[in-house]
Amino acid sequence: MTTTPQAVVDEQPSIPDNLTIARTARLWPIEEIAHRMGLPGEAVEPYGRGVAKLDLGAEQALAGRPRARYVVVSAITPTPLGEGKTTTSIGLVQGLQLLGHAATVAIRQSSMGPTLGIKGGAAGGGYSQVVPMERINLHLTGDIHAVTAAHNLLAAMVDNHLHHRHGADLDPQNIRWQRAVDINDRALRSIVLGLGPRTDGIPRQGGFEITAASEVMAVLALADSLPDLRRRLGRMVVGYTRSGEPVTAEEIGAAGAMTALLKEAIKPNLLQTLEHAPALIHAGPFGNIAHGNSSIVADRIGIHGGDYLVTEAGFGADMGAERFFNIKCRASGLTPDAAVLVVTVRALKYHSGRYRVVPGKPLPAAMQAENPEDVRAGAANLIKQIDNIRVHGVTPVVAINAFPSDFSSEHAVIRDVAEAAGVRAAVSTHVRDGGNGALELAQAVAEAAESGGDFHFLYPESMTLAAKIERIATRLYGADDVAFSPEARRQLEAYQEQGHGGLPVCIAKTHLSLSSDPALLGAPVGWTLPIREVRLSAGAGFLYALAGDIRTMPGLGADPAAAHIDIDDHGEITGLF
Structure with missing residues (x-):
C-alpha cells in the first residue's frame, strides 16, 4: 500500500476524445492487415476505406497454418456503465503485438440502439480502438440491417400465411415471432397488427425487439457455413398450431430467401486497431437472451491468423463467459487456452453496496475518493467470478482496467485479492497508452496461455x-x-x-x-x-x-446520445463518443 494518497489521474495527462483520436489515425491499406494474418488476396473483398469482407474460403486458405492461442475476455459483474471489456481486448492484442506476437482481436458488431442511446460508441476507447470509428458505429457493412431484413421477411410471411390460410394451421394467438429494428424504441414493445380493412391482415397483438435480440442474429453468430446457416434458419420455430405443434420457418417457406438476404452478412468484417492489429468484427447477439459472443466463422478464420486470437464475451463471467464455454465452444469445436477477467475499482466499489450508479449520470463524488476498504468490501464478486471461470478448467488473468479516478492503494487491494485466489493480476492503462499500457497484462496472458489448463464444459449434453x-x-x-x-x-x-x-x-x-x-x-x-x-x-x-422480466426492446433515456450526434459544415460526423 502507498503511504501518500496518489490518484492515478495525477499521473495521467488528459487525452483527446475517442472520435478525435480515431480521426487522426493513419490507417494501413486493409490488404496489408489481411496479409499480416496470412490471408490470400482472393479471400479479401475491400468494402470502402479501411474495411473488408472476408470470403468464407478464408478458413480453408489458412487451414495449414498453426493454431493460435485462444483467449476469451470477460469481466466481473459490471456497473450499469460497463467496465471496458472491448477496450481491454483491443489493448491486450496491441500489447501482445508489442511483445512480438502476431495477434488478432474478434469482437461483436455494435448495435445502433446503444450507440444512439446511452453507451455511445462500441469500438473501444482512447488509444485502444478499432477504426474507422464512424463506420463501425453507424452501419459498418450493413450486416445488422441484413439481419433486420431477414427477420422481418419471416414476420411478413407469417402474417401472409395467416391471411391466405394455407399450409400449417398456425394459431394467431400462439405466434412467437415478432418484428425487429436496430433502434431503441419502447413504443414498439407491444403493438396491434392488422388494423384496417380485411386486406390489411388479421388483427392480432405483436411487437418489436431490437435486432440484436433476434434469433436470426444468434443463428448468424453460431453458423459455421452458408449451408449451416440455411439449415439453422429453416428450423427456427415461429409459432404453434392450434393443436400445439411447432411451426418452423421452413414450413412457412421463408428460410431460402432469408439465407439469400444473409449471403454477404455471414462474411466476417476485417478492420484494424489503432496500432494496426487485425480486428474481426462480426455478429452481435444479445447478451441476455442469447449467448452474447461474436461469430464462430470469424474465430475459425482468426484462430489460424497469428499467434493469438483474443475474443470478448458479453457482460460478466456468469453470463457471456459461461455461454462462450458451454454454447459457443460446443458449436465451434474450439477451446480456450486462457481467460481475462476485467475488473475496475469503480465496479468493486459499486458491489460494496455503498453507492448508487445510474446509467447516463456521473459517478457519485464520494465513489471517486480514495477508499481501499470500499474496494475490499466489493471483492466477493471478483472472487466468485474467478471461480466461475476456473470451474471450466481455465485460470483467468485479472486485468485491472485503470480509470483516472483510481488510486494506487485501490489497485493494490485488487492485486491482493487476486493473489489470495491464486491468479495473476495486471494493471492496464491501455486507454491512455495503447499497447504500451497493456504490456504487463499481455505478458501475464502469454504466460497463462503457455501453461494452459484442462478445459471442460459445465454440464454434459445428456443432463436433463x-x-x-x-x-x-x-x-x-x-x-x-x-x-x-x-x-x-x-x-x-x-x-x-x-x-x-x-x-x-x-x-x-x-x-x-x-x-x-x-x-x-x-x-x-x-x-x-x-x-x-x-x-x-x-x-x-x-x-x-x-428469470424475471427481460426486455428485448430497450428504450431511450431522457438525454439520448442521438440528440448530440450531427454533421458539421464540412460533412464530418460529430457527437460520437
Whole structure:
C-alpha cells in the first residue's frame, strides 16, 4: 500500500476524445492487415476505406497454418456503465503485438440502439480502438440491417400465411415471432397488427425487439457455413398450431430467401486497431437472451491468423463467459487456452453496496475518493467470478482496467485479492497508452496461455434441461435452488419429449447481479432463482430460460446520445463518443 494518497489521474495527462483520436489515425491499406494474418488476396473483398469482407474460403486458405492461442475476455459483474471489456481486448492484442506476437482481436458488431442511446460508441476507447470509428458505429457493412431484413421477411410471411390460410394451421394467438429494428424504441414493445380493412391482415397483438435480440442474429453468430446457416434458419420455430405443434420457418417457406438476404452478412468484417492489429468484427447477439459472443466463422478464420486470437464475451463471467464455454465452444469445436477477467475499482466499489450508479449520470463524488476498504468490501464478486471461470478448467488473468479516478492503494487491494485466489493480476492503462499500457497484462496472458489448463464444459449434453439450469444457477450464480413455475416445468418436459434435451441452455437474467435481482450486489447467498418460462431457439441450437422480466426492446433515456450526434459544415460526423 502507498503511504501518500496518489490518484492515478495525477499521473495521467488528459487525452483527446475517442472520435478525435480515431480521426487522426493513419490507417494501413486493409490488404496489408489481411496479409499480416496470412490471408490470400482472393479471400479479401475491400468494402470502402479501411474495411473488408472476408470470403468464407478464408478458413480453408489458412487451414495449414498453426493454431493460435485462444483467449476469451470477460469481466466481473459490471456497473450499469460497463467496465471496458472491448477496450481491454483491443489493448491486450496491441500489447501482445508489442511483445512480438502476431495477434488478432474478434469482437461483436455494435448495435445502433446503444450507440444512439446511452453507451455511445462500441469500438473501444482512447488509444485502444478499432477504426474507422464512424463506420463501425453507424452501419459498418450493413450486416445488422441484413439481419433486420431477414427477420422481418419471416414476420411478413407469417402474417401472409395467416391471411391466405394455407399450409400449417398456425394459431394467431400462439405466434412467437415478432418484428425487429436496430433502434431503441419502447413504443414498439407491444403493438396491434392488422388494423384496417380485411386486406390489411388479421388483427392480432405483436411487437418489436431490437435486432440484436433476434434469433436470426444468434443463428448468424453460431453458423459455421452458408449451408449451416440455411439449415439453422429453416428450423427456427415461429409459432404453434392450434393443436400445439411447432411451426418452423421452413414450413412457412421463408428460410431460402432469408439465407439469400444473409449471403454477404455471414462474411466476417476485417478492420484494424489503432496500432494496426487485425480486428474481426462480426455478429452481435444479445447478451441476455442469447449467448452474447461474436461469430464462430470469424474465430475459425482468426484462430489460424497469428499467434493469438483474443475474443470478448458479453457482460460478466456468469453470463457471456459461461455461454462462450458451454454454447459457443460446443458449436465451434474450439477451446480456450486462457481467460481475462476485467475488473475496475469503480465496479468493486459499486458491489460494496455503498453507492448508487445510474446509467447516463456521473459517478457519485464520494465513489471517486480514495477508499481501499470500499474496494475490499466489493471483492466477493471478483472472487466468485474467478471461480466461475476456473470451474471450466481455465485460470483467468485479472486485468485491472485503470480509470483516472483510481488510486494506487485501490489497485493494490485488487492485486491482493487476486493473489489470495491464486491468479495473476495486471494493471492496464491501455486507454491512455495503447499497447504500451497493456504490456504487463499481455505478458501475464502469454504466460497463462503457455501453461494452459484442462478445459471442460459445465454440464454434459445428456443432463436433463432442468438439471442444466440448476447446475448453472447453483454452481455459477450461487443460488440455493431454482423455482420453476408450473408453465416452465411443462415446457421443459415438452422440449425433452420433442428431442431437444441435448441442447445447451441460456438463462435470461439481469447482467447487473449474479442473481436475478439487480439490487443484490457482490456475491449474494441464500436466494432462489425463479424460472417463469423456457423458450426454444431451435435455429441457434439452445433454450433460454426467463428469470424475471427481460426486455428485448430497450428504450431511450431522457438525454439520448442521438440528440448530440450531427454533421458539421464540412460533412464530418460529430457527437460520437
